Amino acid sequence: MTYYSEDSSPETEYVFDFIFRTIGLKAKKFSNNNYTSVDIYYGNNPEKLNYKIRIPDINKSIDNLQKDDVIWQDLLVGGFNNYNSEVVPFDIINAIRYLLIDYANDNIISDDQHSRLMAVDSYQFQHDIFSIPIVNAYILFLSKLIEVRTGNIGIQMWPVGKKCAIALTHDVDVPDRRCFKNDLYVRHKTVTEHLKKKNYFKSIKTVLGYGKYLFKFPFLQQNYWNFEQIINLEKELGMKSTFFFASRNVSDSIAQYNTDVTYNIKKKKFNNVFEQIKKHGFEIGLHSSYNAYKSADHFLWEKEKLEHLSGVKIIGQRHHYWHLGDNIERTLEYHEKAGFKYDSSLAFMDMMGFRRNVAMPYYPWSRINQKLIKTIQVPAFIMDGNIFLNPVTTVDEGLDLIKREIEILKKYKGLGAINWHVRTSLPTSSEFKTYGEAYPELLKYLAEDTDIWITNMHDVVNFILKRWQTSAST
CATH class of the missing domain: 3.40.50 (Rossmann fold)
Structure with a gap:
């Protein structure tokens, strides 16, 4: 050409x-x-x-x-x-x-x-x-x-027989409701901030709210630790996914006290989860902290810590809260500097869809430096909260909306990531029962559609890189 x-x-x-x-x-x-x-x-x-x-x-x-x-x-x-x-x-x-x-x-x-x-x-x-x-x-x-x-014909977009690709992903935000030590730290910081602003009513409300939660906790059905069940469910259907773990929690000096995660991946139970994920060919990715966007060194520190504790090379990440800061291009450049092969953070928080009207993997562009940013962006087009944050949405209604988006993805032969949080992927929590009933049904629907290649981020990105390399050399 x-x-x-x-x-x-x-x-x-x-x-x-x-x-x-x-x-x-x-x-x-x-x-x-x-x-x-x-x-x-x-x-x-x-x-x-x-x-x-x-x-x-x-x-x-x-x-x-x-x-x-x-x-x-x-x-x-x-x-x-x-x-x-x-x-x-x-x-x-x-x-x-x-x-x-x-x-x-x-x-x-x-x-x-x-x-x-x-x-x-x-x-x-x-x-x-x-x-x-x-x-x-x-x-x-x-x-x-x-x-x-x-007469020039391009290399086939997806594996033979597939019209589009979907990467299954799970953000690990609140995997365990029993992080009392860090929960208490968060409440303490919240009360302190309210007192600094002389907002005594909010201080009292925070204390009373946490006391009410502690009283109710033993009676709540709140099992968020769904890793093994998710792995088994997806594996039975011939699928695998990516789990994004945060390596910097709320007690860290640069953390955001009211948004960052409270769990600690140094705990032994996370080591057991990491081993299960690796054993079954699933992927571990980084869920970068709320303030990671401020420095490439923050990303690198979090990446290296997760690599050390999980025992795997981390190639991709997604921002907690989709929080890329005010200067998105600079943050995307930090991804490249930290050595990530991919990111999947450019999305709409409040609605399903395609943030930049693209459902293809691509290298972003830096307008400031007028150059390619060599960390692949994988568009995320569906998140559980996009649908079920509305409490009146039923399982069937939500699935119908999701299926419509997937049909659009197939029509345009695209790639999209689905983000379903670990705590919402199964009906093990009264708080997220509708979410948890919908996800297994969604997986069954996807399994029946042989036109869709369903896998994790790792396999999608490596397929893309190999395809790009092949097209560049032919």
Whole structure:
């Protein structure tokens, strides 16, 4: 494959690299005029050379793109399927750039208390596209157009016979309700902070609330330690998943007292869990702490501690609370510096869907440094709380919503991660009974669909890296 772009900016080249890497084609970029023809020409002066495909450059500043410049409605609704035309009637390159680098949400002011973009305030929600991986649609269109117009066929996206891929994951937030020592520390810190602000009512309320909890505890059905049952359930269905453990807890000096985890992975019972996970081919990943985003050294410390205690190489992670801080690009760069192969933290907390309208693995882009960030981003598109945080949602209603999202993923041949917390994966807790009844049913549904490749993050990411390496060398 050969291509030429009149726009030689690093971001445009990044988009072309993403396109060819995703399709599975090796492409050569021409950067001078010493040629007469190319396969793909991106620009507005077609008289300069011969080409098989031309994509027009809209010639607008990326900050000034309008809805119709980003969302190709005719393609999305099936109204455009002309693969014989040499001219694409839409600037796909700038549209992908706008979504993948997240220019779309530059002017959205809606971060919640944890610096997260809320789905209901996002560009995606405003234009009713939060459940549509538009970038996938553009990639699939280009892949077929390239095949028809040039005869070049990319490497198969997923293993033979599979239309899409789902990575099963479990955040380990509260695996055991009996962490009394650290729970007491959290309450003490909370009361102290309230007293500093002279908020005596909240101080008293916190103390009374914890006393009430301690009184009720012996009578509650609150078994959150579901590791073995989850492993057995998934293994019986031919699946495996990734468990994200936090290695820095609330008692650490840089921890956030009211958000970080209270458990301690140095405890012997965690060693037993680690051995079970390794024995059955499941994966251990890092659940980075609330303030890890502040320094690459924080990530590295947490990663190395988890590696030491688990006895495995940690290749990936997800942020606790999806908390990447105010400067997301800088945090993503810290992932690379800490040596992670993948991260799966760019998601909507309050809704299912695709945070950047992409359901494909990709390397993010740093606008500040104008370079690729070489830690793969695996889009998370479903979390248990997206559905069942609403207490009136029934198991059947929740599963119907999830199945709809999965069908969209299949349609666009994408990759998505499902995040179901350890404490909510089985109906062993009265608090999360609906969550726990839904997850086994979801697994059964997935097991019956042979079009979906279901595995853990480790296997998905290594498959992706091998595929990218193969396409780059052929």
